[in-house]
Amino acid sequence: MSSREIAELTGSTHDNVLKTVRALVAKGVVSSNDTPYIHPQNGQVYREFLLSQRDTLVVVSGYNVELRARIIDRWQELEARADQFQIPETYAEALQAAADQAKENQSLRLVILDQAPKVAAIKRLASACGAICISDAAKQLQVPPSRLFLWLEKNRWIFHRGGSKRWTAYQPRITSGYLVHKVTALKSDPETGEDRAAFQPLVTPKGLAYLAEKNIGASL
Incomplete structure (x- = not known):
């Protein structure tokens, strides 16, 4: 089952x-x-x-x-x-069973051939080098960036921290290897003199392959 x-x-x-x-x-x-x-x-x-x-x-x-x-x-x-399965008792029944099985095998073969380019694309994404920003990931997945951001937020990949307009990646998505953070140094706080940094979530090849396999374009 x-x-x-x-x-x-x-x-x-x-x-x-x-x-x-x-x-x-x-x-x-x-x-x-x-x-x-x-x-x-x-x-x-x-x-x-x-x-x-x-x-x-x-x-x-x-x-x-x-x-x-x-x-x-x-x-x-x-x-x-x-x-209830019946073993063929005559030559004609055996031929019919073989024909039925051949038909099922041909249908399965056509499905596999249809899926081959999609599977190859997912493997290619998974083997790519370097993480990319979410907007570029949307282009790879052929979905509008705004819709991809919405999907990622809804499915707890990214969020806004403390009212900030910048996106932050959820730690489980980083741990799973789907997202990484790009850290950018900002000017020091003029009042406290403390150094500041901005985080930008990037989609890894593994994360891009996962999103492609999930076919998020159809689920948005």
């Missing part, structure tokens, strides 16, 4: 389910099966976990009884479908 289906059945967000699974993987409680999947609506590549029945039940063990019941019912439904 996929982590996306767990989110749908329990009414949770996929991000929360991923967080739970990754924490359990880090503890060695469940097996790691981090797998890419292609979103059927926007064609973007995202991540999900494919879990065995045992690992699925471990992941939802902290949920309430009603939600665990939904997961168990779904597993029983999947097992019932597996029991």
